[in-house]
Amino acid sequence: MTSAPSPQPALARLAELRAGQVCRLPATDACAEAWHQWSQPEIDALRLAYAAGRPLLVQGEPGTGKTQLARAAAEWLGWRLHAETIHPRFEPHELRYRFDAVRRLADAQAGAKRLDRHRYWRPGVLWRAFGWESAQPFMPVAERGRKPAGHVVLIDEIDKADSDLPNSLLDVLAQRSFQVEPVTEPIGGPAVRAPLIIITTNEERDLPAAFRRRCIVLSLAAGDDYAAWLVERGQAHFGRQLHEAGRELALIDETILRAAADQLVTDRRAVESLNRPKPGLAEYLDLLYALEALFEHETDAAVRTAQQKAWLTRLSAYGYLKHQVSDTTSPAHQPSQARQRMGATDAPLVG
Structure with missing residues (x-):
């Protein structure tokens, strides 16, 4: 039986962080250059979440740096960040995949002799993080590349969606694997290094109790001063x-x-x-x-x-x-x- 890769290298890297330490976050296509100042609660919660194999649920009022925490963690670990911002019409399966039915129908009506499945399926953040190799053929060419050392998944503002979304994550979080139609083998599994999953909430809507129990919870607050x-x-x-x-x-x-x-x-x-x-x-x-x-x-x-x-x-x-x-x-x-x-x-x- 194949065992999961040891989390020790990542835990050792997180252990090097010190409260008050400032890390530069380079500019990306989606984000401007920024700086993150680490706090002890952030460091402790990240270490606990990854050691326990649980997602980190970060809660607090808007503008307290919840989203930036995921970016800072990916930069510090040297891992790839996969981010998805939730909106009220977000469908639970979109965290795993998206299927462009309209494009497929247009190709069929245009008389395409062969409908290439790679044109219609797109991996979501969980597919990319749990199954990088199987996701490659379905990703845009510009986003492909060699296998990262690890993955950080950011699910931002999960409270924007109804309870179906967090409830749909329960099986994925428990099994750490799932199935998508275009590939025959399960995505993830015991031989795959689990990603670090960070989920944020502005607490605009209560999250299901069963979902919250499966998370490590970090509350970001400014303190008295x-x-x-x-x-x-x-x-x-x-x-x-x-x-x-x-x-x-x-x-x-x-x-x-x-x-x-x-x-x-x-x-x-x-x-x-x-x-x-x-x-x-x-x-x-x-x-x-x-x-x-x-x-x-x-x-x-x-x-x-x-x-x-x-x-x-x-x-x-x-x-x-x-x-x-x-x-x-x-x-x-x-x-x-x-x-x-x-x-x-x-x-x-x-x-």
């Missing part, structure tokens, strides 16, 4: 050093990181009291990337920081507060005028 948590992640993205005229300068000064974090905390409190969606880490980083881009041509670091500080409050009104507030007594009402009184200037937007 939300502003400090934001600044730490801002430093991971913008605390990298540039060499200018023999000096080392951060991409964005820490005073800007802290001011942007404090403003976001203020806005979160304002909209939370009105039962509106709260801004979070994603909005914070968007604002910082904008401030970096708007003044990147200013060569004097002190001038650049002063310009960014002058415009931060005004621009955050549009990046942080994305819902109209009808309560005119709220500090979130008409934020651009209020924030101009807080110190934003009429200085030119570009340096």
Whole structure:
């Protein structure tokens, strides 16, 4: 009987991670360059999930880095990432395969003498991860390649689908194999190294209890000091050093990181009291990337920081507060005028 490959090499690699460590995530066709700061709960949960052979269910409010965790894990392990974002009309079988019935019908009506099955079947993320070799003939040529060292599967926002989707995963997670029509042999099985499966949820819908029991669960939260948590992640993205005229300068000064974090905390409190969606880490980083881009041509670091500080409050009104507030007594009402009184200037937007 063939045994499954040992998980020890991957576990040893994960054991090398340290809390606070920052890893660069190179740009891909689908994602811009980014940086991930590892936390101890992330490291522990990943190690437990892979050692136990269970998927990691990552839950938390939008913008806390749930999706980026999968990308960071794949980069650290040197494995291939297969990502699928779930939407309300997503069908459970699409995680395993897609079949283009319309294209096949068109070929048949056009009088094709031979209907090539490779034109109509496309492997889903689970087929690619559990059966790389069998998936190759059905994949677009540009996506084929030699067998990766391992696979990370990201199933993003599973709570967008109804309960049929997580329930359909129960057999796959239990058996670690499944069948698809175009190939005769089962996909996966005991001789195949199981992928690391990461599933995210914004908790907009309850997941079936049976499914949750089969997962390792990680809750991503900022802790008591939300502003400090934001600044730490801002430093991971913008605390990298540039060499200018023999000096080392951060991409964005820490005073800007802290001011942007404090403003976001203020806005979160304002909209939370009105039962509106709260801004979070994603909005914070968007604002910082904008401030970096708007003044990147200013060569004097002190001038650049002063310009960014002058415009931060005004621009955050549009990046942080994305819902109209009808309560005119709220500090979130008409934020651009209020924030101009807080110190934003009429200085030119570009340096």
